[in-house]
Amino acid sequence: MRTVIRRRVTRMISAFLFQPPLPISPKHQYSLLPLTTTQRFLTASHSFRTLSTKSIPNMQDSASVSYLSQREAAEIDETLMGPLGFSVDQLMELAGLSVATSVAEVYKPSEYSRVLAICGPGNNGGDGLVAARHLHHFGYKPSICYPKRTSKSLYTGLVTQLESLSVPFVSLEDLPENLSEDFDVIIDAIFGFSFHGAPRPPFDAIIRRLQTLQKRPVIVSVDIPSGWHVEEGDHEGGGIKPDMLVSLTAPKLCAKSFSGPHHFLGGRFVPPSVAEKYKLELPSYPGTSMCVRIGKPPKVDISAMRVNYVSPELLEDQVESDPVLQFRKWFDEAVAAGLRETNAMALSTTNKDRKPSSRMVLLKGFDENGFVWFTNYESKKGSDLSENPFAALLFYWEDMNRQVRIEGPVERISEEESENYYHSRPRGSQIGAIVSKQSSVVPGRHVLYDEYEELTKKYSDGSVIPKPKNWGGFRLKPNLFEFWQGQPSRLHDRLQYSLQEGNPAWIIRRLAP
Ligand SMILES: Cc1cc2nc3c(=O)[nH]c(=O)nc-3n(C[C@H](O)[C@H](O)[C@H](O)COP(=O)(O)O)c2cc1C
Numbered sequence: 001m002r003t004v005i006r007r008r009v010t011r012m013i014s015a016f017l018f019q020p021p022l023p024i025s026p027k028h029q030y031s032l033l034p035l036t037t038t039q040r041f042l043t044a045s046h047s048f049r050t051l052s053t054k055s056i057p058n059m060q061d062s063a064s065v066s067y068l069s070q071r072e073a074a075e076i077d078e079t080l081m082g083p084l085g086f087s088v089d090q091l092m093e094l095a096g097l098s099v100a101t102s103v104a105e106v107y108k109p110s111e112y113s114r115v116l117a118i119c120g121p122g123n124n125g126g127d128g129l130v131a132a133r134h135l136h137h138f139g140y141k142p143s144i145c146y147p148k149r150t151s152k153s154l155y156t157g158l159v160t161q162l163e164s165l166s167v168p169f170v171s172l173e174d175l176p177e178n179l180s181e182d183f184d185v186i187i188d189a190i191f192g193f194s195f196h197g198a199p200r201p202p203f204d205a206i207i208r209r210l211q212t213l214q215k216r217p218v219i220v221s222v223d224i225p226s227g228w229h230v231e232e233g234d235h236e237g238g239g240i241k242p243d244m245l246v247s248l249t250a251p252k253l254c255a256k257s258f259s260g261p262h263h264f265l266g267g268r269f270v271p272p273s274v275a276e277k278y279k280l281e282l283p284s285y286p287g288t289s290m291c292v293r294i295g296k297p298p299k300v301d302i303s304a305m306r307v308n309y310v311s312p313e314l315l316e317d318q319v320e321s322d323p324v325l326q327f328r329k330w331f332d333e334a335v336a337a338g339l340r341e342t343n344a345m346a347l348s349t350t351n352k353d354r355k356p357s358s359r360m361v362l363l364k365g366f367d368e369n370g371f372v373w374f375t376n377y378e379s380k381k382g383s384d385l386s387e388n389p390f391a392a393l394l395f396y397w398e399d400m401n402r403q404v405r406i407e408g409p410v411e412r413i414s415e416e417e418s419e420n421y422y423h424s425r426p427r428g429s430q431i432g433a434i435v436s437k438q439s440s441v442v443p444g445r446h447v448l449y450d451e452y453e454e455l456t457k458k459y460s461d462g463s464v465i466p467k468p469k470n471w472g473g474f475r476l477k478p479n480l481f482e483f484w485q486g487q488p489s490r491l492h493d494r495l496q497y498s499l500q501e502g503n504p505a506w507i508i509r510r511l512a513p
Pocket of ligand 1: 341344357358359360361362363373374375376379380381382438439
């Protein structure tokens, strides 16, 4: 019996795979640029073209993304829920999670905690309910306006889940007159890609209210800005103007006229077979993220960028008397908070002409003897340090509003320590260290690749890769630390630890912010 079912399923899947694809015209293409942080930018841009090519990515390249007509979107949904075995609940869960993670990428709960999800009667409304549940777990305070409930168990289940979390449901009548006083974000989950015609009551009135909103609350539309034509967009003008659009599976044609600052895609469930069949150009998702930014990141007025820091106070009687222990405490907290590359630090050096120079390096160990990183001794920083063996290190743990400065003399670590660390690295990194004559001019990338390939072949037998003589570690022995904790109104905490000649005890002083 099982074999028969399996054969049937196999037949259905192959029937789907070998059907001619719906034509998705090349006009449905648009330029695409990736995510907010540098690391995301690198990861995402890496993979934009990987659907059809294995070429080495070029960060300057723009790539393209496909746009779906209403019919194509419906057919892909049917395929996912038919031969490909997805259930509605599953797709809704994935969609809602993608929306919640997109919101969290841009609108941090510290500033945008009060979320109102306005949910329509269909699947788009279900996506909104799921997104609200995830946002609750992410630390937001969602409320739900769900005026036309359906009695299907999928939806009643979603409502029960939200009620069990004490997420409030607000009736239309109880919505505050001025939405901006009570909410920071509105999730527009009213109509999705199957919407036709003109919005009917009560949603027409809600949409009119959304049209009049100014800066706050921001509007996040789920897949389709409600009231827009699914293919032609805001064709009559005067429709809602979402600040963020989260396209699901692939953007629909209306998304071409989206001009808000944040366009995200949430569709990290589209199997490659579907992408191939429909010739979908879709970006890869960075890391483990459920969403990826598409379209250009917004232009920002740098002079107006400021965050009001809210953090626990950093008080003299609460800190460790030994700054290395205090650093250990903060470092462990940053690791526990899941920050990326907690060990990344800016290293500043100066040369004999006292000209400063900074770059990032990775901290590879620290204790009472000092802070260690590895590099090429013949690099710019290596040469600076041989001319002036003093340096400053800087850590910035943004999500914790914390900065640590460390200064002091620098010396090379022992050859033995460098050897040990070098051989603990992946073989690719060991070869990379031989190939890179760090900070020297390279005629082209191919030169690095060629040498890398040659050495990879040479050491393919697994033999020991010798450490280059000019590669190794430095250790900075601190004589000054400063722990900075951001606080409201720029009244930041700054505790400085310094040493005085001949006295091993650290002196702790508070500096003005
Ligand atoms: C997050 C991050 C970590 C880095 N870690 C190291 C490192 O541990 N060692 C290193 O030599 N370069 C590292 N680099 C590269 C350096 O920033 C720099 O480009 C390189 O060392 C050459 O610097 P120089 O010419 O000033 O010597 C890192 C870069 C980044 C962005």
